Amino acid sequence: MDKHAIAFPALTLAAALAAGGALAAPPDWSKVPAKKFTVFYPGVSPVEWIMNGVEHSGAKGLRKGETCTSCHQEEADNLVIGQKMVSGEKIEPKPIKGKVAAFPVNVQAANDGTHLYLRFSWKQPPGGGPKMDADNQVKLAFMLAEDGIMAQDAKGKEVDMSKAGGCWATCHDDLRTMPNAKDDKKTKYIKTAGKFYDLVQWASKANKGSDGMVADKRVMDNGKALVEAKGENKGGEWSVVFTRKLSGGGEGDLALASGKTYNFGFAIHDDYTNGRFHHVSLGYTLGIDTKADLSANK
Secondary structure (H helix, E strand, C coil): CCCCCCCCCCCCHHHHHHCCCCCCCCCCHHHCCCEEEEEECCCCCCHHHHCCCCCCCHHHHHHCCCCHHHHHHHHHHCCCCCHHHHHCCCCCCCCCCCCCCEEEEEEEEEECCCEEEEEEEEECCCCCCCCCCCCCCCEEEEEEECCCCEEECCCCCEEEHHHHCHHHHHCCCCCCCCCCCCCCCCCCCCCCCCCCEEEEEEECCCCEEEEEEECCCEECCCCCCEEEEEEEEECCEEEEEEEEECCCCCCCCCCCCCCCEEEEEEEEECCCCCCCCCEECCCEEEEECCCCCEEEEC
8 A cells, every 4th residue: 555545434234225326446656656746935916916017027928828837837846936035025015934935736637437536735834924814734635627718907907817826816905814804704706707727625623625616706615525634744744635426416516528628716714814914826737638737637
């Protein structure tokens, strides 16, 4: 058995049948290739800032069809991304002492024709900041979306941000914990009617997941696709495994099909942080039995 695999409770055959069929079991992770992604500290960089060509030179490239990764992947690969933000030099009025700018995360993906399995593993980075969420040392969330979630610049030019920038279409300058926030309960949202991000989050205290979505607001408990989310810390290394039905089934559950790709991004709230004080990935693609930035093959 892979030494990093998470042990799941054994159930009797009768219990399995009563639950409606065979139990989902994660793959042998030692046989699943890992892809390294970097998560970085974004500071105050809501989508309004991303689309502002005066403050963010990349806005021009986005309007031409470029992606965030096309400009920033080299920085991410070299772990230099996020340094100006975490230090307070740029777009961060409240820097946290001791917080790292970026750290690598190994991500593995597989499917068995019925379930998607995702495993995230990383070394615990330095910390020491205030305990914003005293109950949870770590939270990990990922989002999935199809193309077509739009963001608009000051001149009304629209960009497909779900395709170009991962989860950034959900982050706005009026959200709670943002400097311009007027409502401390306002959550992530998108402005494209009829579209949504499928959101799944794991929290360390309860060691379980929440299955939700982001549309005109964020909700954390309407999904039915998540089967299980479990994590652990062994010797300073975290690992979190998600098991999710490919078929979806609930409001905000994106149905995943073999041969297709989906927009994918994830975030880690490390060191008891909350709100915008997280580390985030750039936007990538997840493929089901097909080539992508991260491929979940059978």
